[in-house]
Amino acid sequence: MKVGLICNPIAGVGIFLGTKGTDNVQLAWEKISEGLDPPVYKIINRTLCQLKSLKRPIQFFTTFNINKVLQSCNFSLPFEVCYSMPNHSTSQNTIEAVQIFVEKKVDLIIFFGGDGTASDVAKTAPYIPIIGIPSGVKIFSAGFLHTPDDLLQILQNWPLPVKKELLVDLDEKLYEKGKIVPKYTVEATLPVNPRIQLGKISYGESDELVYERIAERINEDKMLSNKSILVGAGSTFYKIFEFLNLEKTLLGIDYYVNGELRIKDLDPSKFDNLEIDELWVTPIGRQGHLIGRGNRQISPEILKKIGLKNLKVFSTPEKSKDLEKLYIDTQDSEVDLLFKGFVQVIIGYYESVLKKVE
Amino acid sequence: MIHKRTQAKWEEPLILNKGGAGRRAYIPESVNLPKETIPDEWIRKSPLELPQVSELELVRHVVRLSQMIHGVDVGPYPLGSCTMKYNPKINERIARFPGFADMHPQAPEQSIQGTLEVFFWLQETLKKLTGFDAVTIQPPGGASGEFTGVLVIKAYHEARNDTKRDTIIIPDSAHGTNPASAAMAGFKVIEIPSTEDGYVDLEALKSVLTENIAGFMITNPNTLGLFEPNIQEICKMVHDVGGLNYLDGANFNGIVGVIKPAKMGFDVMHMNLHKTFTGPHGGGGPGSGPVAVSEKLRKYLPVPIAAKKDQTFYWDFSNKKTSIGKVHGYNGNFGIALRALLYILRNGGPGLRKTCETAVLNANYLLHHVRQINGLTIPKGKNVPCKHEFVASASKLLKETGVSTNDIAKAMLDYGVHSPTVYFPLIIKEALMIEPTESESKQSLDLIADVFKEITKLAYSDPDSVKNSPHLTSTGRLDEVTLAKKPVLSQLIEKKDIFS
Amino acid sequence: MSPNSKNYFQSYLGIGPEEEAEMLNSIGYNSTIDLFSDVPQNLIERTPINIDGPYSEFELNSIFKKISQKNFNDHLSFLGGGVRDLYIPAFLEELMRRGEIYTAYTSYQPEIAQGMLQLIYEYESQVAELTGMDVISASLYDWATALGESARMMMRIMKRRSILVANPISPERLEVLRTYTEHSGFNIVLVDGEGTINQNDILIIIEEDSRKDKKEREIAGVYFEIPTFHGVLPSQVDEFIDEIHKYDVLVTVGIDLISLGILRTPAEYNADFMIGEGQILGSGVSNGGPLLGILGTKYNRKWIQNFPGRLVGKTTELGSDLPGYCITLSTREQHIRREKATSNICSNQTLMAVNAGIFLAGLGPKGIRDLASGLVDRAHYLAKELNKLEGIRSPVFEPFLFDFVVDFGSISHEKLEEQCISQGILPGLKIEGTSCLRLISVSDKHRKEELDYFVNVISEVSKL
Known part of the structure; x- marks a missing residue:
């Protein structure tokens, strides 16, 4: 060969x-x-x-x-x-x-x-x-x-x-x-092989209600309160945050403390000094990557500190439906291992879907 | 070559556009009494353009339309998850006995002893069939039964001041009504993935079992037609964290008379009397969704429940204070409950057991033949018999010929066979969910298999003819897209010309 | 008797015992119970479950004839309160016995179900014509659950958590409304009125709520009935609804469909949603079910997205101009939207909707006017005659339409029921929490002689 x-x-x-x-x-x-x-x-x-x-x-x-x-x-x-x-x-x-x-x-x-x-x-x-x-x-x-x-x-x-x-x-x-x-x-x-990713599809969810319902859940469960949160890139968050009346960059990682935007489009060099309680991500459409695609800025060191427990995943139901599994590719096999297991993907006001992370 | 059939095709105008001035099919009984007036401010001003047709005109209209409907009485109807079994005619006759059809639900108990006896008899019988301790007949449909059952779970936890339990777990193969019902009752829902084999993933389940779990809702046999082999362990795992187990009885026909659901470890279940026990499906309803529960949940059921003291029947309101409340204005769909009771009694214990075994045999016989068809695969349940239904996938056919599950469904109609349930469960791509029921004969099963065979063969040789089907039904495919954009939902909308 | 000797159930099985063996053999099994080899064996019942039966068809027929005759359905009944025992024409009963109609299910494949879909569209269109509402759900379970759904819908649309309900309302409808709302954190606020709608108090409550910050507002909608549960036609409803709308609050009215043969429509007085009981359109009272929940609204794209129940629309065949009918906007429904579904309703009361459509077509414009005014004439005659009796006040509330409240004075409920039943009468609906008030409802089955008979019996009872 x-x-x-x-x-x-x-x-x-x-x-x-x-x-x-x-x-x-x-x-x-x-x-x-x-x-x-x-x-x-x-x-x-x-x-x-x-x-x-x-x-x-x-x-x-x-x-x-x-x-x-x-x-x-x-x-x-x-x-x-x-x-x-x-x-x-x-x-x-x-x-x-x-x-x-x-x-x-x-x-x-x-x-x-x-x-x-x-x-x-x-x-x-x-x-x-x-x-x-x-x-x-x-x-x-x-x-x-x-x-x-x-x-x-x-x-x-x-x-x-x-x-x-x-x-x-x-x-x-x-x-x-x-x-x-x-x-x-x-x-x-x-x-063609399950280990090889499919191309990203943009899920232009025409139904604004989807984002509104997720935003309602974030509000109701006070998910943003009393926490320092890194919120990842993507149109899913961009639209959810519109309904939360909070600014969110489309492609950057933003930093929120107790429900307020503190740092927009974060520079990786400043990551080390930040207090981070949670990382919020959304999978990439059809590929299912949570980390390592579109948010490479987050270093393995930071991910190690966060761990699977403090990872929150959000998705629209349509995008979630097409994903059998989720993936983490942090460029560090040790960190990848830390994130393997099951994670709940929040897809609406009431509903979450449990997905396997590989 | 199997025979196709041509469905009747009447170009029948809307009844509102038929008839002529002064024609009257039904003239209500007049009464020889002084004319009364109503307050002026209440006199109707809008025109009232209802049809004016003679009795024959109306009868012909409806008979012609009925010829453009496929029912169980017309041909095979292997619509998965819907249990389209034969609707015995004796049930129709008895349900129309005046004592049943013309009785007001709120008449004093002494005047409705017959009604109460029917409710009581059915409650007692369903208890025996399910192994549970108490039954309400009140929920008027399966989804209403789910709503009732989930509210009972909520009431149970609340009564114990166990208020943190806000989440219901549901497998990803569940009926769409399950999450909708749980959400309607104010619960959060976690959907858990199935294993490669189509069963509940115990690891996944374990990872979400916390003290926030109010309950676990599952259909068993599941929507793939497979019996969950670990069901007892699953129920125990949920109980161990303080949750309750809910059985969606939509697939009761796969186990009725052979297995008592309570024994698997469930605390509450609903049944679909219109599926398992032959309530006619009526073009979409009425259904009936009784809920059965274990002793500790009895006091939360809707009231009243039919009861018997000495030889007299009465309405028992004794749990009114703890009950979740009413879920129907009266006592549910009595007419369907009555038909279910008649069906059960006609069968008895031996008959229901035979019914279930025959339904399972018919499904496995058909599965055996479908498995051999090129283009179709059976993705789950490789080494086990299915129960009352099974799920095939047309993914391979789609890839190789461009003919989809939807195309197969349409092509089947030309053979006088209704299509299976399509694109459900969501975990199977290009799903065809097939449930023949015990009512179908061997010839009928062979016909269904042959139809699949012929269509898939045609898909390889002449895919376009499949994609353009059906050809012999009263209409071809319809423009559903324009309708969704401009939903003409009544002649009034047409008249007002809302979309121009 | 051994089970085999009473195998009456064989009628309902598609295959005979010999065929069973042949089929089992062809797929490699010895017996049907082997098809349960995958099930944990401790779960399998070893013998048939011990329930009654099997019965022959003849046995069933005679047993249930006897049971049905225990009901006093031949009594002269003045029971109503939501359902009404009206005469059903023979052609309707005959047509509804067509197996093509009642043994079909939801029209998932419209090509093979055009007849059903057209019948549903005709139902929707005729109820639309009768009520002035453009969009009619096909269908909900009954009036009470339609109220529950409508309340939830108003709260979804307005994103607020309370509904004002005008009392009098039937206790059963109120209870279902509470089940549908209060378990998920919504509030029902009852506003009491004397037989009719307490418009004043309702407006005061809404006005107070409207002064709150927009996000803090609670009241999403108001529900009242026309006529009220006590039979009364309220006055100046147009102005009342206009006022409510000024505060950005929605209105659902509960109506009697037959009354619209003579009464102004919910569209005329600008209600947002309309609900009612469709049983009165040609179905039996059938011990309270199956009934037919009717829900209608004016066309409004945003509202339709929140609208529960199936909808059938009119379109054309692809590639031709021929009309065709199919289920539409199904993305609102639970099998697609799951948790976002407007309602969990799946199986509904379609057959009753089809029945109601045929009934309305049979009646026509003149028939429904005659039916409605015939009920008015009977009710008013009966109310006047009863009022002539010593110690009886009838009606208690005015102006009324088909149903009216009677004060039987010193005759207690127990005495009245006992005496009337022994004379072959079911004397109307007891009003909860009262010692002698009853809601009397008339039917087209009542002739003058029967109304007079009732008056005579009451007259005698009052003298006892």
Whole structure:
């Protein structure tokens, strides 16, 4: 089996730029030259170390020396660097690398990145199955693993059935202005497996009553009182908070103390000093991610402090209906474990739905 | 090739647009008394454009319309969860005896001994069939029974000053009425997921069992037609945290006469007399939803309850103070209760047992044949017999041919077979919920299976013909979308031209 | 006798014993009880449950004929108070015996149920015509539960938690209203009146409530009946309702459907919601059920979203101009909206609605006027004749319509009932909490001779 492995070195840097993606390449590289360790390295390390128990021969074609990464877990894999990423690489470099993979007739391309990287890979190799390892800021497209820890299973069970699906990329500028307009980019060949996420769907719940009823419950049960709460991103909260007569940013994480908005669109560097009693999140439509998609700002350290007990989940009934399970992908397997179990998703004034978190 | 049937197709105008001035089908009894006037300010000013038709015109109109309705008396009706069994004709005759049909509910007890005897007899019989200690016949429908039962649970906790219990647990396979009834009674509802096999997930249940739990509401056999194997353990887990167990008896036909629900560990249940005990479904009702409870809940039931002292029957109001109150203006749907009693007595214990076993046999026989049909799958209950119904999925067919569950449902109508319940329970994609009942013959079951076979086969060869069905019913598919946008709900709305 | 020798139930089973064995065999089972192998065996009854039966059809027929004859249905009855024992024409009874109609269920597949759907639409349309209300629910259980639903709906729409109810109201309706509301934290406030609506006090209470901060307001709606439970036609209802509306409070009226053959409609005096008992439209009183809860309103998109019960609408066939009927706006209902459902109602009283529709079509405009005025004439004649008797005051409250309260003076309830029943009369409804007041209701089954007979009996009882 031949696998192409490519990494977008600036994936995820957007978090540190306070943007909702890393579309601005130049700014990202500046941040790295200022001394930021590319966040993707940590994910590469976590993802590839599990391949220690890989029981089948795989020939890797890569854009970097993977054994350098694997040193930390004391094993090595056979690989060939078939394209050298220059410093300050752009999406053009991604495309060129994938062209080489195509020539090498790889069976599968694995990429580290977000929605932007996914589009670049797919448009160059529309007929080769691709799998994304979630490393970017925006990860709304189909084709990403729910969590990097699943890669071993996928490779072990290869080949998987595949299907054609349009990838999604949200326009970062529009997105920041609060418009979740999915723009369908290119058609990709994606493996079908429960460990691989489906594309986000925006549930434009036309029925305002849904949000009003959830808001009524928050009021009635005094959920905001006497607590310091981080409230995650998403249109679900945006609309619920309208009915609570409280300001809420659409894409930012906001901080409320005793029912009052204290900090809007929180910067991660300030997280450490904050007192946090609860974290409120809403799953991403059809994917079911509670943490790790659209709210990467929340660091594993903070999540560790919060724990499953102090996580409150809200959803519209429609969105909830399509989700069999919920996912946590915090980039830290230890923290992921802390959040496994059952969680109640509040979907109305009266009703909650119990869901399994994986 | 199986025979199709063509339904009658009368282009019958609305009765309001028929007839002519001066025609009168029914002329009420006149009386030779002085004419009285009513206060001027009360005299009707609006026009009153009711139909003016002769008796024959009206009779023909209704008979023609009736020919454009599919009922159990017309053909197979495997509508899951609705138990569309045969409605015995003797019940219809007896329910129309003047002593039953013309009796006012509030007449003094001595003048309604017959009525009280029927209520009492049915109460006693339902107690024996369920294993519970007390029964009210008052709830006029299944959902009303649920509302009553949930209020009884509330009253029980409140009487013990156990006021923190504000939540009812419901499995995700439940009937939609369960959460609606619990919410109507002021409870919060937690819906818990089912396991891969379609049963209650004990781990999930355990994770929500706290001192806030007022009760657990479940249908058993569940809406997949499967008997919950751990039901006794489940009931015990709920009891252990102080909650009560509620059985939705919609699927009582799958166990009636074979299993007494109280023995499973339930504290309260409602029955749907129009399902299990042949109250005619009447195009949507009337139903009847008696509630049975264990001894400790007796005093919370609605009053009055029929009682007997020596040889005299009377209304027992003794629990009026502790009761949750009335849920019907009088004593519920007596007419349906009477029919249920007649059906039960016709069967006796042996007959009900046979009924249940036959319903289960018919379902398993049909399941056996449906399982073999290409395009349909049976996602749950792999290694167990189903009870009175089962759920198939057309996901595979949809993926392979583009023909959906809805299309199958429509295509079936051309064979004179009513469709199963579709898209329910919500946990099965493209669900077809099939309940043949004990009334259907082997030929009828074979026909239903053959219809599925022929339609799915056609889906692979000529999917469009399925998607465009039905072809032989009195109308093709209707424009439901425009209607939802511009809901013409009466001729008055048409006349006023509200939507233009 | 062994169970097998009395297998009368075989009539209702689709398969015979030989077929049963064959079918079991074909699916790999030996006996039907093996189909319960998945059930914990301690739950299975080893023998049939010991209840009465099996009975033959003949036995049932004779047993229940005897039971039915224990009821005094042939007595001359003046009982009403919500339901009324009116004559039912033969064609109606005959039509309602059609199995196609009564053995169908909810019209989930409209293509195969056009007849049922059209009958329901005709019911909705005729009740709309009669009441002036555009939208009629098809259907609720009875008047009392329609009141419960209507109260909840008013509170949902206004987001307030109290309803004012004009007393007199029937104790049964009031009790159901309380069950529907008070367990979930809503309040019912009774405003007493003397036989009629205490408009003054109601307006004072609403005015006081309206002075509160908008979020603190409690009163969502007012409920009263026309005529009242004591039979009275209130005056200046238009002005009263206008006043209530000025304070942004809703109005539900309870009406007698047959009275609308001669009376002004709820639409004319601008009520927001209308409820009533549909049994009087051609069904038997049947010991109190099945009845028919009627609920109507004027078209208002927001209100319709909160409206309980099924709705059938008129549309066209896809790809043609032919009319067709189907259930619509079902997103309001519990199977889709679950907890957000406007009501938990599922099975309802459709058959009674169909019956009422055919009854109204049979009556026509002239028939319902004749029926209504015939009841007025009987009631007023009877009230006057009773008033002529020594020691009896009749009616106690005026102006009245079909029903009226009689003060029987020194004749106690017990004595009156005992004497009347022995003379073949059921003497009206006892008014709770009184020693001698009864609500007398007339029927089209009452001829002049029967009214005179009642007066004579009372005259004799009063002399005892």
